[in-house]
Amino acid sequence: MDRAIQDAFGQPLDALHAQATHDTTRPALRQALEMRSFLAVVEEQYDQVRARIHQTTAPGTAPNPEDLAFAIQWLLAIHHAHTTYTGAITSLLRTMPPHQATPVLSPRGLDKPPRSARTTEPLPALSALEAPSPRTAHIR
Numbered sequence: 001m002d003r004a005i006q007d008a009f010g011q012p013l014d015a016l017h018a019q020a021t022h023d024t025t026r027p028a029l030r031q032a033l034e035m036r037s038f039l040a041v042v043e044e045q046y047d048q049v050r051a052r053i054h055q056t057t058a059p060g061t062a063p064n065p066e067d068l069a070f071a072i073q074w075l076l077a078i079h080h081a082h083t084t085y086t087g088a089i090t091s092l093l094r095t096m097p098p099h100q101a102t103p104v105l106s107p108r109g110l111d112k113p114p115r116s117a118r119t120t121e122p123l124p125a126l127s128a129l130e131a132p133s134p135r136t137a138h139i140r
Contacts, residue, residue, distance in 0.1 A: 001039065001089055005032050008093040028096055032089060039085040042078055049074045 002013055009016055009029055019025055020033050053071050056063045 001036065001086065004093055005036060005089070008032070008096055028092060032092055035085050035089045035092070039082065039089070042081045042085060046075070046078045046082070049078065 005016070006012055009032070011019070016029060016033060020030055049071055053068070053075075055061075056067060056071070
C-alpha cells in the first residue's frame with residue numbers, strides 16, 4: 001500500500017508526510033495518509049492478538065475456550081477493518097488524476113519518522129489462525 005501511495009502522489013512517503021503538515025496540502029493526500037496510519041494500527045493489533053493466541057495455545061498450556069473465542073472475534077474485527085481501510089485507500093487512489101511533478105518538501109521539523117504500514121502482504125487467512133475447538137484443544 002505504501003508503494004501505491006507513493007506512486008499515486010509521485011513522492012516518497014517521508015516527503016508526503018512533510019507535505020501533509022502544510023495548509024496547502026491536497027485533501028486526498030491527507031486522507032490517504034490518515035487511512036494509512038489507521039491501517040498501521042490495525043496491523044499492530046493483529047500482531048498482538050495473534051501472539052496472544054499462539055501463547056494461549058502453546059504446547060503444555062490449557063487454553064480457555066472463552067479466551068480463544070474472544071480472540072477469534074478480535075481477529076474477525078481486525079480482518080474486517082484491514083479490508084475496509086485497504087479498500088478505502090485503493091478507491092481513493094483510483095479516483096485520483098495522475099500525479100503532476102511537485103516540489104519535494106524537506107521533512108525538517110517532523111517529530112518522528114512516519115510509521116510504515118506493512119500492507120504489501122495481506123493478513124493471513126483467518127482459517128489458518130483458528131484455534132482448535134475446545135473439545136480437541138487437549139489433543140496434540
